Amino acid sequence: MREQPTDAGAREESRTDEESPADTDAQVIVVGAGPAGSSAAYHLARAGVDVILLEKARFPREKVCGDGLTPRAVHQLIRMGVDITAPGWTRSRGMRWVAGKHRVHIEWPSLGRYPDFGLSRSRHDFDDILARHAVAAGARLYSGWKAERPLTDRAGRVTGVVASSDSPDVPEPVDFRAPVVIAADGASARLALALGLERDPRRQIATAARRYYRSPERSREEYLELWADLRFPDGGPYLPGYGWIFPMGDGRVNVGLGALPHRRHGKADLRATLDQWLARTPEQWGLREENAEGPVRSAALPLGFNRHPLYARGLLLVGDSGGMVSPWNGEGIAQAMEAGEVAAETAALALAHPQGPRREQVLRGYPVEMNRRWGRYYRLGNTAADLVFSRSGFQPVLNRYVMGSPFLLDLLARLLTDLTDKPSRDVADHVLNTAFRLVPAPGPGRRRSAARGGQLDRKR
Numbered sequence: 516m517r518e519q520p521t522d523a524g525a526r527e528e529s530r531t532d533e534e535s536p537a538d539t540d541a542q543v544i545v546v547g548a549g550p551a552g553s554s555a556a557y558h559l560a561r562a563g564v565d566v567i568l569l570e571k572a573r574f575p576r577e578k579v580c581g582d583g584l585t586p587r588a589v590h591q592l593i594r595m596g597v598d599i600t601a602p603g604w605t606r607s608r609g610m611r612w613v614a615g616k617h618r619v620h621i622e623w624p625s626l627g628r629y630p631d632f633g634l635s636r637s638r639h640d641f642d643d644i645l646a647r648h649a650v651a652a653g654a655r656l657y658s659g660w661k662a663e664r665p666l667t668d669r670a671g672r673v674t675g676v677v678a679s680s681d682s683p684d685v686p687e688p689v690d691f692r693a694p695v696v697i698a699a700d701g702a703s704a705r706l707a708l709a710l711g712l713e714r715d716p717r718r719q720i721a722t723a724a725r726r727y728y729r730s731p732e733r734s735r736e737e738y739l740e741l742w743a744d745l746r747f748p749d750g751g752p753y754l755p756g757y758g759w760i761f762p763m764g765d766g767r768v769n770v771g772l773g774a775l776p777h778r779r780h781g782k783a784d785l786r787a788t789l790d791q792w793l794a795r796t797p798e799q800w801g802l803r804e805e806n807a808e809g810p811v812r813s814a815a816l817p818l819g820f821n822r823h824p825l826y827a828r829g830l831l832l833v834g835d836s837g838g839m840v841s842p843w844n845g846e847g848i849a850q851a852m853e854a855g856e857v858a859a860e861t862a863a864l865a866l867a868h869p870q871g872p873r874r875e876q877v878l879r880g881y882p883v884e885m886n887r888r889w890g891r892y893y894r895l896g897n898t899a900a901d902l903v904f905s906r907s908g909f910q911p912v913l914n915r916y917v918m919g920s921p922f923l924l925d926l927l928a929r930l931l932t933d934l935t936d937k938p939s940r941d942v943a944d945h946v947l948n949t950a951f952r953l954v955p956a957p958g959p960g961r962r963r964s965a966a967r968g969g970q971l972d973r974k975r
Contacts, residue, residue: 516529517869518727519563520741522652528698528864530643533895536657536689536691539567539689539690539691539692540692540693541565541566541567541655541691541692541693541893542564542565542566542693542694542695542866543559543564543565543566543567543693543694543695543696543697543699543862543866544566544567544569544675544676544691544692544693544695544696545566545567545568545569545582545654545696545697545699545700546569546573546662546676546696546697546700546706547569547570547576547698547699547700547701547834548568548569548570548574548642548645548646548649548656548658548699548836549642549645549699549701549834549838549851550641550642550645550834550847550848550852550855551699551833551834551835551851551854551855552568552570552666552697552700552833552834552855553568553642553645553646553648553649553855554591554595554645554649554851554853554854554855554856554859555699555855555856555858555859556568556646556649556652556654556855556859557595557645557648557649557652557654557655557832557855557859558595558855558856558859558860558863559654559788559859559862559863560649560652560653560654560858561652561653561770562860562863563653563863563881564859564862564863564866565655566654566655567599567653567654567657567691567693568646568649568650568655568656568657569657569660569661569662569676569678569691570646570656570657570658570659570660571659571660571661571662572606572658573658573659573681574640574642574643574646574952575639575640575642575643575768576639576642576657577638577639577812578638578639578642578814579723579724579725579813579814580638580641580723580725580769580847580848581725581759581761581769581771581845582635582636582637582638582641582721582761582763582769583607583633583635583739583759583769583771584633584634584635584636584759584848585623585633585663585846585849585932585934586623586626586629586630586631586632586633586850586931586932586934587629587849587853587933587934588633588634588846588849588852589629589632589633589634589854590628590629590630590632590849590851591596591856592634592852593630593737593766594856594934595645595648595649595852596648597644597645599634603636603765604634604635604636604720604764605634605635605636605735605762605763605764606631606632606633606634606737607623607632607634607635607736607738607739607762608622608623608633608737608738608864609621609622609623609633609737609738609739609928610623610738610739610740610741610928611738611739611740611741612741612743612913612918612924612963613740613741613742614742614743614744614909614910614913614918615742615744616916617913617915617918619918621924621925621928622797623934624925624928624929624934624943625934626935626936626940627834627940628936628937629934631850633739635739635762635763635764635769636759636763637638637763637769639912644789646936653710657678657792659680659681659682660678660679660680660681661679661680661681661687661690661939662676662677662678662700662705662706663676663677663678663679663705664676664677664705664706664709665677665696665706665709665710665830666690666692667828667854669698670828671828671924672828672829673692673710673828673829673830674692674694674829675690675692675693676690676691676696676706677689677690677691678691680733681771684952685845686826692798694829694866694870695829695831695862695865695866695878696829696830696831697830697831697833697855697858697859697862698830698831698832698833698837699833699834699836699851699855701816701834701836702814702816702817702835702836704822704832704836706819706836707822707830707832707837709838709854710827710828710830712822712823712827712832713822714817714821714822714838715821715822715823715838716818717765718817718818718819718820718838718897719775719776719818719819719821719842719897719900719901719905720776720814720815720816720817720818720821720822721756721773721774721775721815721818721840721845722773722774722782722785722813722814722815722816723772723773723774723814723816723845724771724772724785724786724789724811724812724813725769725770725771725772725811725812725813726769726770726789726808726809726810726811726812727763727767727769727770727807727808727809728767728768728770728801728802728803728806728807728808729766729801729806729808730767730800730801730806731801732799732800732801733751733760733762733765733768733800733801733802734763734764734765734766734768734829735762735764736760736762736768737762739759739761739762739935740759740761741757741758741759742758742759742760742792742889743757743768743908743909743910743913744755744910745757745758745772745788745791745792745908746788746791747777747780747783747784747788748783748784748787748788748791751780751783752779752780752907753907753908753910754772754774754777754783754788755774755775755776755777755778755783755905755906755907755908756772756773756774756775756845756904756908756909757773757774757903757904757908757909758770758771758772758774758789758792759771759773759864760802767808768875769800770789770793770802771789772785772789772792772823773816773845774788775904775905776905777905777906779903779906779947784925785810785811786811789811790933796940800893809954811879812904814921815849816835816845817835817838817839817840818838818840818841818842818845818884818896818898818900819838819840819841819842819893819896819897820837820838820839820885820889820890820893821838822836822837822838823837823838823882824882825837825881825885826878826879826881829878830880831858831861831881833851833854833858834847834851834854834855835847835848835851837854837885839854839885839889841893841933842893842896842897842899842900842921843892843896843899843900843930843931843932843933844931844932848890850889853888854885857881857884857885857888858881861877861880861881861884862878864877865877865878874928886956886957886958889933890956890957891951891952891954891955891956891957892933892951894954894956894957895950895951895954906953912927913927922942922943925943926943928945929943929944930945930947935947936946
């Protein structure tokens with residue numbers, strides 16, 4: 516199918532080969548059609564690679580997310596050719612931080628690499644738009660197909676996946692085969708776990724909860740609003756995270772919380788914390804139970820490369836499967852889409868070589884490249900999460916001195932959202948890029964369990 520993507524309508528017509536796939540072989544199989552998987556499938560298809568995209572759900576579908584996109588994520592949408600001027604996209608000029616009596620506005624920086632605006636769009640159709648772009652580029656999308664486990668050869672190398680359809684017309688699992696598999700199956704990381712790629716217990720896992728509210732007054736705000744002075748219920752310590760109110764432009768706002776476990780007090784009751792916080796907001800904002808749409812939904816956020824190696828025996832991990840959520844701010848969409856593009860480039864280059872040592876050498880370059888891009892930044896962020904955010908939230912960095920200094924606020928905003936130019940274009944870029952260079956570069960990471968994983972797979 517080669518339908519030109521649009522942002523609305525004819526969704527069912529854009530689906531392909533859902534019920535009974537005639538051809539289950541491809542050059543690359545991508546598992547999961549979220550931002551990471553659709554990005555990978557799109558860039559692979561654009562490179563002329565035969566790619567199958569498996570998605571266990573059917574679009575449109577819900578996902579727990581703040582729905583706010585930073586300029587880094589907008590950059591990835593533009594690279595995919597998504598029409599961000601179409602109806603349904605809401606632009607933001609920057610962020611509004613609230614901490615106690617202080618409220619400050621921070622404009623998105625004007626950089627050479629990224630646009631100077633952000634966006635908001637519900638994941639209910641955001642993921643569908645990306646998947647449709649992948650299909651339009653040439654990817655074969657199989658909706659309603661859940662990857663159960665990897666297929667491996669006698670050497671333990673991944674050669675495809677076994678998937679089950681939700682259709683009663685296909686009662687038996689089907690083998691999908693490809694020499695390269697990209698796992699974009701989310702925080703559950705089913706394929707990674709099947710290969711013995713366990714989560715790094717030293718890395719933090721945050722939790723997010725969100726709910727939609729009808730709020731015409733706040734729905735067309737120009738800033739993504741973040742509250743850094745929230746506390747545990749009943750006057751407890753500061754929440755090791757923040758709350759958000761993101762305008763959707765359709766009469767609704769996305770309201771939610773993201774938090775790390777507190778070093779001394781453990782996990783907060785996010786539902787109770789949300790209720791306590793919203794009771795503080797002005798009545799005219801409408802953030803009350805009678806204006807709520809749907810239940811409070813929550814999800815885990817795997818932070819800071821918490822699963823490695825990112826490549827093992829024919830399987831590349833992207834997005835939440837590889838623990839790629841930023842430890843600085845909990846953002847995951849930009850990172851997922853960027854990693855999807857890098858994985859696609861790596862796979863396309865690897866497939867230009869015959870099966871053997873040279874192809875394997877190229878595939879092993881994927882974690883090296885991801886480490887080059889984010890290794891120092893994430894290492895510093897993981898340290899900040901351990902030593903600062905998990906103990907006192909954002910209070911130490913959003914003190915009255917920082918809130919009163921436009922330069923420090925801009926510096927902090929760029930740090931939290933990883934928005935810098937390279938090479939540096941101004942003083943803020945120079946300060947941050949120098950700081951990152953001083954951080955020791957972590958290795959790409961190899962775990963002994965990954966080497967042993969094939970023992971388990973060969974027994975299946």
